[in-house]
Amino acid sequence: MTAGLSSLTSLSAKTGNGTASSDASTIAGNFNQFLTLLTTQLQNQNPLDPLDTNQFTQQLVQFASVEQQLKTNDQLGSLITASKASAAATASGLIGKTVTADGATTSLADGSATWTLNPARAATKAVLTITDAKGNVVATQTKALAAGSQSFSWDGRASTGQLAAEGKYTLKVQALDATGAAVAVDTKISGAITSVDVTGAEPVLTIGDRTVALSSVEAIGAAVSN
Known part of the structure; x- marks a missing residue:
């Protein structure tokens, strides 16, 4: 009987969101079988060597704990479902709004x-290198950066003077302060949310032809007016 209860414990450990209800039905049936076996043992025990009541008590406690674990799994599954529904509703409300998220890659569109950019402190010299999707350097600019958040726009013009093709481009910033020490610069992207994948x-948000996780969003602005 102990082996049977051990297998039930193993079954409970494997219970997931989609199988909690079916496992609950299974364990209810096994519980009735357990009671039948327990009653049969009591009726047929050797009077000179009676079964240990402590063992019965331990088995009942073990079985009760398995039932409670299954009920907990059911409740957790409901909470997860409700949480996902809430996150989906929140994310869908972002469509059309402008957001800022972590990332160094964005799209060149309409030139x-x-x-x-958010330097940790002011940088007297910052080299901004823009590469295409293949890692080729397309343009390089050198400028000073003030401390704090600021916007950097690229007009799509390559170092050769030609206009680069539309697509994804990555920005890398190497900055130095007045003493020549390196300055860390956080790079983020901004854009309007066009769709949400839930x-x-x-939830995953689409900004142009880029996708970012909802958790990476750091700022939300008003919807873009047409």
């Missing part, structure tokens, strides 16, 4: 690509 564990 413009924009990043948000099929995964976390």
